[in-house]
Amino acid sequence: MRLFEQIRLGTGWFRDSLKTVRLQPLSFTAVVIAYAGIMGLLGLIPIVGIVFAGFFWPFGTIMIAGAGRDTLSGKIPSTRPLAESFAKPDTRLRLVRAGILYSIVLVTAAAIWQFLGADEIAQWQITKDDRVVWSSALQHIPYGAIIASTAFYIPCMMAMWFTPLLIYLKNMTIGKALFYSFTGCLTNLAAVITALFLAFFTFSVMIGCASVLLGVMGAGSIAIFVLLPVTLLGTAIFYGTYYPMWRSVFSEVSHSDTAPDYEMPTRV
Template identity: 25%
Template structure:
């Protein structure tokens, strides 16, 4: 296995491949993502411990969605068992994935802890009905703690972007996988940047279409009804595209096993 440098324009291709593969098996890919979100919701009911467990499962769920994407890419329906692929590779791989999950949970908690030190006590803007308004958006974006969290989360995201696939399919140790993942993201920073911009454009287009549809048919009530399922569908589509960023960032003679 070695690092593969791709042209910057490949970032847009990853977005296209993710969307196209999602629509090959929309029920399967969306269903698996919803299953993971439902699991997270149930675990989060348990204070603190449940949240930590949910965070620790993120790398395993990411690996499961990558495996599902490979199934969908080949025209096969991804079964629910695909979501737990990370725990079906034997004790050694299961242990490595659990270690990786614990590292992710610890890293994210550290990011949130540091960002909390920069949070300011700004009185909330009282908006009836909990609607998203320009005032509320300006208040949120003016939070120093939010920007600190975003800045700190970027290197954490880079470290764990490729890590689940490297650990499970290529036998890399959890600690080394973080280093290789950061190197791969940095080496292909042009493609990763266009990949990010591409998804931002997709999200903005979806938002414009939802607003137009709401204005034509039902106003704010319809928009509030559509926004949550649309966000989940876009998130599922985004996670479908992650596999292609991993596949093209490394060259290996052996095809990774399921």
């Protein structure tokens, strides 16, 4: 019975995500684009890009949650929560520390992937314009690297998933936030998997249907103009699950005794 309740809960988060995108298809998607764009640009910086992206992640997470809350509250979402997340020095410092931890997770996961998958990846064929020949990649899939890096990344991500909001809204220490985030994800794991699976499945169906339609119409020349907005909407649906998760799992978690009166309706 517990499993069915979890599946129903996750389905509810997914429905709220669809509602978020339906209410503000342009504004909410624009916030998601801003988040993904900044993360992507930072990640392109040579050598230290992944570290800078990790630093930004907790602040961007607050922005995504704020956009979801505003949309479901009948307001127009914006990037304002991103600026507000930098406002309080003590909170800002803890968020930066969370970003450092996230950077360490990303770097370590990448190192595990590269170390364990080096032999298989070395056999991938690369074209003259530095493109991977996918047929060769499929013949040399680094299964060990995939399993090991995933086994490391997922538990770490469970601990990091809600940490930015627990720090920002509940005024928790970073250690306490990591613990609450991990246990929150663990006790609602089936619901989280359900919501993310439904979002990913919907995203895949949207891309698949658009591709088939373009093929039937023989409109390959305009594919980018069709697939790009479909991809952005699908990505927005995926990120739209985040605030409903937070609201459901942590709305009843008390602030610490010394916490300022941060409330979701006014801060995020």
